[in-house]
Structures are given as C-alpha cells and as structure tokens.
Amino acid sequence: MIPKTVNNVQEALKGVKDGMTLMLGGFGLCGIPENAIAELVRLGVSDLCCISNNAGVDDFGLGLLLQKRQIRKMISSYVGENDEFERQMLSGELEVELTPQGTLAEKCRAAQAGFPAFYTPAGFGTEVAIGKETRDFNGKMYVLEAAFKADFSFVKAWKGDEAGNLIFKGTARNFNPCMCGAATITVAEVEELVPAGSLDPNGIHIPGIFVQRIFQGKDYEKRIEQLTTRSRI
C-alpha cells in the first residue's frame, strides 16, 4: 500500500501557486471540495484558471474565489446563479470559456487516461467549434477537442482510505472521478478517511493510483441550491 494521507488541508495544497490551472469537482454546489476552496481563499493565490462545471454562487463554492478576484479564467459548462461572476464577466475582468458539459467531462477523462484529444459530435455547427478541426465519421460530423492540462485537481469524496481509494455518494460523484489523475497532482478530501483494507476492493470508484494526496475534510456545509420538496399527502 502506498500511503497518500496528509495531515490537513494546508499540507494538501502545498505547491499551489499563482497562475496555475486547477480542476475542481462538483455539480452546482453538490460534491464540491469545500475544504480546498476555503484554503485557496486563505492562501490568496491569484491569476488562477479554474476548470469546474459551474462557478458556485455568490457566497459559496467558487463564488468565494471570485469575490476575492483570484480567478483569471473559468472553464465551465454553466455559470448562472452568480451575480459577481456576471459582473466580472460582462466587465471583461474574467475570461470565460464555455464548454459543453459532456465535452468538459471527457476532456478530464482524456487527461486521466492519456488520450491527447477526442472527436465529439457536441458543438458541431455552433460557435463552440470555431477554430477547431471537424471531421466526418460514417456520415456524421465531429469536433476534435483536446485533453485538459492542469496542475492540481481538487475532488471531494464520501469515503476514502489511506491508499487514496475513493467512494463517492449519490450525485455528489459527478465530475469528481473524471478529474482524478487528470492533473499533475490530485488532492482528495473525504468525509470519512479509513485505514487501507477497510473498503471493499470491489466497490472502489476511483483507485488510489489516481490520487496523490488525501485528507479528512471537516465542517462540510453541503448547501442545497434548489431545495425542492413535495408535501406529504
């Protein structure tokens, strides 16, 4: 077993510098690496390029980094629900690269799996394909999209062990597994860190080889963006 445990979020983020490209898991506020984001705010690193499906809300998630103007560029598929984001984007302070959601996921997976690029039908004939190679396969058109290159990947899992093996919960899984091993260093924060051997080897979502550092996260807020319920009959 190759131990991946670090003592805390400070150790986990060692080496993060201004100007780096970071991947951050999560869909909306679901499954986001809350501890890593808080530490990025504390560190005050700036000029960041953040790859994340969404950009948080004004006072939570990546919104916290936007408030402090730490982000130079966002690569996302959907960035609504965030006034500060809108202000910075419209004023030109923030660069935004919008990418179809499936393409975003596969650009992560391609980086993880050693594929330099891939052909996807998404975005063909739209402005997303401008400047990109397109190609016909079996009568259908595809766009060539390149794998991401990132310095750090921050993911949040439900359970993890000292060997870096991860298990996610529900739809908090989303982009997190795809981002593991897709950056030079993958940092996983988990709700419950257990000794190696505690997790069923058959039930691991992400093998520890894709994770360089793991730590026990704390104080998870897990905010709900759209609390929707039905009344009891």
Place this chain on the structure above:
Amino acid sequence: MIPKTVNNVQEALKGVKDGMTLMLGGFGLCGIPENAIAELVRLGVSDLCCISNNAGVDDFGLGLLLQKRQIRKMISSYVGENDEFERQMLSGELEVELTPQGTLAEKCRAAQAGFPAFYTPAGFGTEVAIGKETRDFNGKMYVLEAAFKADFSFVKAWKGDEAGNLIFKGTARNFNPCMCGAATITVAEVEELVPAGSLDPNGIHIPGIFVQRIFQGKDYEKRIEQLTTRSRI
C-alpha cells in the same frame, strides 16, 4: 424501472444469426459468459466474428466454438493456450486480428460512449499501425483506431437486478463493463439475479441502460487456467 429480465439463455440469444459480430467479455477463462457460449454452440450459428480478449482453451470458453468451426474471425489481444486455434490459424481457416489490449478495451468503450474513433500511442511504429492514420500531438505519435461495431455483446456479471444493473466480482470484471452498450444488443448473464431495488444505487458498476437482456445463469464452472498457490509455512 424498465424490466430487462428474460427467462433463460434461449430467450436471451434470440436474434443471433450466422455472420454476426459478437463481443464476449472475459480475460482468459475469468469472467466469461459461459451460458451464452454454451447456447451459441447449441444454436450452431456460424461464420461469426468474435471480439474477445482471448480465445479460450481447447475444451472451454471460445475454444468450444472453435472446435465446431463456428468462428470466421477472432479479434483478440492474446490467443495462446489453444491448439485448435493454432491449427485453424496456421491453415488459414481462421482469420485473426491481433489488437493491443488497451486498444481493444477502448474500442469497446468508444462504441459504448459514442466516440467514432480515438488516438492511442499503442502500436505506433509497429505493424499494428500499418494502413492507419498516425498523428503527432505535443511531440508524441498516436494511431487512430476506430470504435467497434457489433451486433451482440455477451457479458457475465456477479450480481444483477431486473433493471439490468450489474456488479462484477474481482478481476472477472475485466472487459465485461466496457462491452456493455457497445453492441446493438447487450445480453448479461449473472450468478445472482435480484429484484430492482436490492442493489445499492451507489455501488452499481454498469447501469441498466447499457443492458438490453439479463438472465439468471446456471452451472458455472469457472475454470482456473493457471492454478497457482503457495505452501503454508
């Protein structure tokens, strides 16, 4: 829940015809769809193109189909341990397309995930790349490989539910998940078929959407090819 259960292997293989291209899961004799293979032998369908990492042994696995001369072409990464295979291959009765193992897996995954082709470094500069497009990405050379097209995919899982959700065991997982949803019809045989709702939605290896038919398998032999043990001290 969309029910996928069929009563038996006969029903599961309905529609299999001479000349079809079939995918079969398994690595060596580990995790092979034993029931489907037995039924293919019984049906006597011939002129088959079989995509499978290996070709079984003389008297088990795909070797049973080879004995009956039902296979026209094998697409595999490794085909040792089979005298009848060797005889048919050397005599020219059997067409063999050898494919690097990772490429084989990804050609399945590409078919499953709707990618027409992909670039892999495997085989560049070797006879595997002859006649194929090659390309430089970031100073490294890659070979363009096309997704498989198959009529049926036969996989073996450990547990499955009526909705077609699958869980594999140990290294019997291998190519099985990659082949699910990679053919027009995916047939899963399982050691234990349970009602929908019995499996933890968080622990499913292959969601039922990738499976068209599922049945309770029987009489699994699970032969061991290389029984290797150590002595007790």
Place this chain on the structure above:
Amino acid sequence: MLDKNGIAKRIAKEVKDGYYVNLGIGIPTLVANFVQDDINVEFQSENGVLGMGPFPFEGEEDADIINAGKQTITTLPGASFFDSATSFAMIRGKHIDLTILGAMEVSENGDIANWKIPGKMVKGMGGAMDLVASAEHIIVAMMHTNKAGESKLLKQCTLPLTGVACVKKIVTNMAVLEIVDKGFKLLERAPGVSVEAIKKATSGKLIVEGFIPEMEI
C-alpha cells in the same frame, strides 16, 4: 392555447414504454408528472443519476442527491448513480431514447438555438449541446412565439446555435409539428387554435396537408 402544463401533458404522450428519457429544465421537467402510470420509463439526469423519482418529502432531502436543475430529488428502485463521463457516454452513445428540451428558436431544418442571446449574460450551454448532437429523438417544448409576439419557428435561427439539423418534433402552446425535408409539418392544433392562427405565428415554412386534428390531451 395550451399553458405550460398542457404542453407537458401533450409531450407525455410521446413517452413510450421502455424509454430512457432526459428532461431539460423548465417545461420539460413537468412532463414527468403526466407520463402514464402503466408504462415503464426511466428518467436520466445528466449530472449522474438514472431512475429519478419524485421530489423528496420535506425534511427528507439529501444535499448529495440532486438533478441537473440542482433540485433535491429521490430515486426509484433500480436507480443508479454514475460520474459525468459515464452520463454523457449514455447520451453520446445513443442509449437515451428521448430528449425533451426547451428552445428560443427552431429552424425549418431542425437547427435549435437555446443557450445564448448576444449582448446578454450567457449562462452556458450545460449539457444541451451534447444532448442535441447525440439524441436519436429530440422533442422541443416551447411557446410558439416569444414575449414580443414574434415566431420562434423560423426559416433560419438568428441566435447562436446549440445544434444543427437535430430537432425532430416540436410541441408548442399552439401546435404539434414535425421537422420534415421542406419545413415544419403541422400535425395537430391545440384546442381552439385555428390553422390560420398557427400559420400567422409561424415564420418558417409551415406545411399543412389535409385535415389537421385537434390535440387529444
């Protein structure tokens, strides 16, 4: 004229036994409420769940279980969770039988625009470009005209496209239409809406052949 629930109710009739369905945000989400009880259907949400159930009872919501609209949801027996790459493997690999989504504009040849208005804040395409580029069968749910009263069924889209030549069917508050080679083929009228009124509200080429029945909803 139909209201949003009426559109959803009519679209629900397009949902067949054994279908895996992806519902977009807005009117499409309402479709789930009207699908027949006696058929087997599973709803996928592209953030990573198959087999979505109704919203949770108050107090039973789980922050880790949401749909693509970021609403708390529940799951039904047979459900599964998966990552985003697998989710789009389902979509790109044509394993989803039906995609229902909203639109700002649809053109005669099936182009769709639903993500961007130049000069306005762009929120992003989310999974829409993947869905429209891949789905075997796409139904658009929308109002026939925009707030300014202008037709949303055009000869050519004026807004930036989400996908080209992909829409198969459109259900609006006024009509059900199919995209055919030469334009929008009128299939059904909403209750009380005349063919004349639909013609007037349709800017692209409308094809009216024979008797156009009123929708049954």
Place this chain on the structure above:
Amino acid sequence: MLDKNGIAKRIAKEVKDGYYVNLGIGIPTLVANFVQDDINVEFQSENGVLGMGPFPFEGEEDADIINAGKQTITTLPGASFFDSATSFAMIRGKHIDLTILGAMEVSENGDIANWKIPGKMVKGMGGAMDLVASAEHIIVAMMHTNKAGESKLLKQCTLPLTGVACVKKIVTNMAVLEIVDKGFKLLERAPGVSVEAIKKATSGKLIVEGFIPEMEI
C-alpha cells in the same frame, strides 16, 4: 552470470518507494519476490487489479481473482479492482511508475521486439504494446543472448516491433545497460563477467566509459 532469479533480484533494486509497478510474464514476475520490505510499492496487473499480493494458500484460490498471467492471486489491504478500460487509463495516462517486461530483441535506440516471430504461431501482444508506448520508465529483463547464442542487443531489431524508442534500461544475465543517445551504455557487470565478454555478446553499439563495477545483488 546471473540466473533468472538473479536478474529479478537486480531489477528489484530499481523499484523505489511509492512506485506503482506493472510486471510482465516470466522473469519480471519474479521481481516481486525481491522487493525490499521497507518500501511501499503496489503491483498492478492489466487485467484489472491494483495491490496484488502473494499467491493464495492451497484451497484459498478464487477463480475470479487472477493476474494477467491467468494465475490465481490474492490482494493486499488498499487493493482495488477495475475494468480493462480503466486499467489501460492507468497505463496510457502514465500513472504506472515502472514497467518491467521481457524481450526477444532490443535495439540501440530503445526499440523492443517481444511479441512475434515470423513463421511461428503468434500468440498476440496482449498489453505489451500499450505498456511500452506509454510507460515513463521501462526496464527490460532478458537473457543477453538467445538460445542460439546470438546477441539480443542489436543495432536494429530484426523481429516485428512491439514499440519504438521506449526502453530505458536493460538487465540481463550479464549486465545492466542504459539506452543513451548513441547506444547501450554499460553500467554494471554481472558477478564474474568481464567487459570483454559483454562486448562479445552485444551486437549493437556498446558504450564503455571508465570503470564498470560489478553488480551488488
């Protein structure tokens, strides 16, 4: 001269703390027996397991838990199972730190041939082409000469290639060699083997600079 176990023992010294290692069939498999106890290493097998342990005790074998050589194995705490696509994602994505495999021929520039002899039954390349095309660090374990006494370290490979310019280091029964720009750089001699003998057994360009120590194994 080393025997197979000797080669494996020498290669084991190349296995460093924190390495994920893929071992090929044959001599490479033996390497696991000689890795130091006080370092943390995980062995991957490309059929879908990370964290392989020793062979099982008799009667404890499980047909569902094998390695790429189809031998029954066990797993250690922290192990995981995964599918073939994920396994090669680890390999292609350069997550494996060291690949050790056998060869029939290696050329001066690091080309390797280890899968096919024209005219003979071809069993296939298995995962070897993926491994050699992707690995950061590849060590070849082989005899210095073939059964006919001919050198396996050549100017150019004569057999069909498995991969080009990929081998970094070679450990044979006679020597440890590194592939450098101009040829095979001799690093160490096997106990009792002279530089002269190695020169004689090496058909490709051998680079001998300064004192060549005997291996410590």
